[in-house]
Amino acid sequence: MKALVAIKRVLDYSIQVRVKPDQTDVDLAGSKMSINPFDEVAIEEALRLKEAGIVSEIVTVTIGASVAQDVLRHALAMGVDRVTLLETDTAPDSLGVAKLLAALVKDEQPGLILLGKQAIDDDAAQAGAMLSALLGWPQASAASKIVIADGKALVTREIDGGTQTVQLTLPAVITADLRLNDPRFVKLPNLMMAKKKPINTVAADSLGVPFAARQQQVRVSEPAQRPAGVLVKSVAELVAALKAKGALQ
Amino acid sequence: MSTLLLADHDGHQLKKATLQAITAAQAFNTPVDVLVLGSDTAAVAAQAASIAGVARVIAVSAPHLAHVLPEDATAIILDQLNAGYTTVITAHTTLGKDTLPRVAALRDVGMASDVIRIHARGQYERPIYAGNAIATIHSDEALQVLTIRATSYAAAAAGNSAEIISRSAPAAQTGSLWLADDHKISDRPELATAPVVVSGGRCLGERFDEVLAPLAAKLGAALGATRAAVDAGLAPNEIQVGQTGTIVAPELYIAAGISGAAQHLGGMKDSKVIVAINTDPDAPIFKVADIGIVADLFDVVPELTRQLG
Numbered sequence: 001m002k003a004l005v006a007i008k009r010v011l012d013y014s015i016q017v018r019v020k021p022d023q024t025d026v027d028l029a030g031s032k033m034s035i036n037p038f039d040e041v042a043i044e045e046a047l048r049l050k051e052a053g054i055v056s057e058i059v060t061v062t063i064g065a066s067v068a069q070d071v072l073r074h075a076l077a078m079g080v081d082r083v084t085l086l087e088t089d090t091a092p093d094s095l096g097v098a099k100l101l102a103a104l105v106k107d108e109q110p111g112l113i114l115l116g117k118q119a120i121d122d123d124a125a126q127a128g129a130m131l132s133a134l135l136g137w138p139q140a141s142a143a144s145k146i147v148i149a150d151g152k153a154l155v156t157r158e159i160d161g162g163t164q165t166v167q168l169t170l171p172a173v174i175t176a177d178l179r180l181n182d183p184r185f186v187k188l189p190n191l192m193m194a195k196k197k198p199i200n201t202v203a204a205d206s207l208g209v210p211f212a213a214r215q216q217q218v219r220v221s222e223p224a225q226r227p228a229g230v231l232v233k234s235v236a237e238l239v240a241a242l243k244a245k246g247a248l249q
Numbered sequence: 250m251s252t253l254l255l256a257d258h259d260g261h262q263l264k265k266a267t268l269q270a271i272t273a274a275q276a277f278n279t280p281v282d283v284l285v286l287g288s289d290t291a292a293v294a295a296q297a298a299s300i301a302g303v304a305r306v307i308a309v310s311a312p313h314l315a316h317v318l319p320e321d322a323t324a325i326i327l328d329q330l331n332a333g334y335t336t337v338i339t340a341h342t343t344l345g346k347d348t349l350p351r352v353a354a355l356r357d358v359g360m361a362s363d364v365i366r367i368h369a370r371g372q373y374e375r376p377i378y379a380g381n382a383i384a385t386i387h388s389d390e391a392l393q394v395l396t397i398r399a400t401s402y403a404a405a406a407a408g409n410s411a412e413i414i415s416r417s418a419p420a421a422q423t424g425s426l427w428l429a430d431d432h433k434i435s436d437r438p439e440l441a442t443a444p445v446v447v448s449g450g451r452c453l454g455e456r457f458d459e460v461l462a463p464l465a466a467k468l469g470a471a472l473g474a475t476r477a478a479v480d481a482g483l484a485p486n487e488i489q490v491g492q493t494g495t496i497v498a499p500e501l502y503i504a505a506g507i508s509g510a511a512q513h514l515g516g517m518k519d520s521k522v523i524v525a526i527n528t529d530p531d532a533p534i535f536k537v538a539d540i541g542i543v544a545d546l547f548d549v550v551p552e553l554t555r556q557l558g
Contacts (some may be wrong), residue, residue: 026377123375215361231542236538
């Protein structure tokens, strides 16, 4: 069974985002970019399924400008078999991503699609569910455990207030929670080798699906700043300050 | 023009997040119909009908809806949309965030997730980058599909007797099958809606419950934890507060031994009063704290518990 893993290049999770002074967008110029952490978990799971003999080939895809090759190199260094860049300078929204991936699925015919449960830049958490709906395949989001046998996936997923176990008939779309696994470290020799591997580049426009964002970003602003707090020296002062703020009954 | 609101409930009563979504839905100034799905919807539908601002309740009961899967919920919503709804809204809970993107995709419209403010139809504010920036977005879609961040809205109150309409469910889909839920049984309030949250980081170690539980009990608070504490096995995953866990905005948030990584702040910085207890005076948590104390939590928390006695 072939596994397709969709990944996204985002601002590195450790970097504090800045809003541009003109409030048109966030300022990513010169910032460290990385693979979305949830997507790295999705790749790791595909690798483990391959090592267990369940997955035969792992294809990793990302959508973006040519700079997005770096996250595909990261995926290759982790151990995926093939990578595809759906190249475009127009950033698609979640629906556009789902449509492009659905078009790719027609060619690749994977038995399993893995994505992260959300990207840490737009925090939308939509693409996996949208892709599953467009394909008519079952979905399980926020997976913390995946067991595959007999054409079915037994998925434990993180839900409000606990966990849930569902059984999906393959092919299916599963999105990864951070709890699913600890991604392996990329070793330097692997990274060097990954630089020599081919990246299949396809113009996103050539897939014949409209993917331009359906919503316009009118403004991006800093969140309201909280007024400066006070430091107290003792627990008695802390209790008094809480009472002064009406925070204690 | 009317609004369809997907209710989230536990089989007995509506989740508070649904009551908060009902408040948010009033911003569209169109009648709000609440869709209740379940194996026996009588009690929840009756409660929904009693909530102010609800025009009608549409109750769909079927055995396979005892544990609603997003594929089934989507089919029912798509059925209802034939009645001409112009907005589909729900809270950004597991059910909402699994279901509404499917509805949007199958109706070929873009969707807005986790909206914190509705300016007008199609004009929304939503947090991005773990709440470190706020995007205002505009959508011209004929069908508006959105989930709202429940903690940004007050819960709608009772005081209504809306009509309840029963509809039949389409046949169950067969691609996915519910097997089991594992809910941690807790006598503490639910984290997402608790008025007080006492939260701890990894430095609590094996003493996480021993130190924090008495304070939580005294304050009637829910317990929360950082991702690091959860990953270290000190606390269960469902009490993780942050961008990737539960988003909370209680009246009082007490952060004990939490440094305040962006990921964590994204989940709690809208709390009304934030108290930080940390030995490191440079910890980022102090930047958002209303009241801070630079001291060892193992001294402060038990002493605070005593003084609240």
